[in-house]
Amino acid sequence: MQVFPMTRAGLTGLAILFLVGCDDAAVGQKGFEAKYAVARTALEEGNYEAAKRHYLKLVPQAGPLAQRLQLEYAHAALRSNDFGKAAAVTSSLANTQTGEARSAALAVYGTAKHEMGMIALGQGDTASGKAHLTAAKGALAEVVKKHPDMDPIGSLTGRLASIKAQLKAL
Template sequence: MATLILGSCESGAPFGQQTFRGQYSVARDALETGNYDLAARKYAKLAEAAGPLEARIRLEYAHTQLRAENYADAAQQASQLAAEQTGTARAAALAVQATAEHELGMAARTKGDHATAKQLLESADSAMAEILKSHPDLDPMGALAARRASINTQLKTL
């Protein structure tokens, strides 16, 4: 079924002729099946017409970039979104930002760029600390806390 939907949406029909809900389903399915290029294109297009759902669509775009290992773009997009949001929406954006910065920090550390690694890891730690303090319900399985512990362990080696 997903293949049929994806195939029909890529047929060249102008975006305005397709429903927002349908395009969202295509983007979400693409994200969940690992077709990150398609997901990013669809989310970027959706954001232009999202109205009150714009923040949600932008978060999903940032998440797509994270999953595609485009960490710099994911961090930038999520950071910008976090600066504009409050509450749970801010915390969700911070989770993407922190995860991307953690990955970028580990890469910088591997390359021997300890100053950049430290800056990125400290930023990731700060974002994780905020999430865990203000929205512990967003970490029911402890994955964010575990990532934060890993970040702190890595910071001690710099």
């Protein structure tokens, strides 16, 4: 997962809110910004359960940033080993977005599905494991192909190679 592009996009979105807001909305925006900072700090410091709670409260009031905050929520879910929730949220996001936003959602989705596949295989459920790994392969392959800049150190490429090897062995 790449935190810096996520942070940059989140901060850009917040800046846009400030630029288009009116004076009456400024107080609400400052409150929103403060709440976002709490959620983001919790995520970055590894307090994933708190991050998830804060993001869930923010999404309904996020307006044009709602999808961005859902992605950050999914990132927290992924990091807290709530792979099913991370996959569900990012599957929905990926289906409604294009470009880098879609790829960011697919990166989380593919990672979550990979982990779900490994868990299923570890429990002896080969059919579910293979289905999860196949979904992960498709998602990560799209990210790596369409937005290789989202994988500067090769972690997604490495995960993808591992998934392909796992599928071949099944």
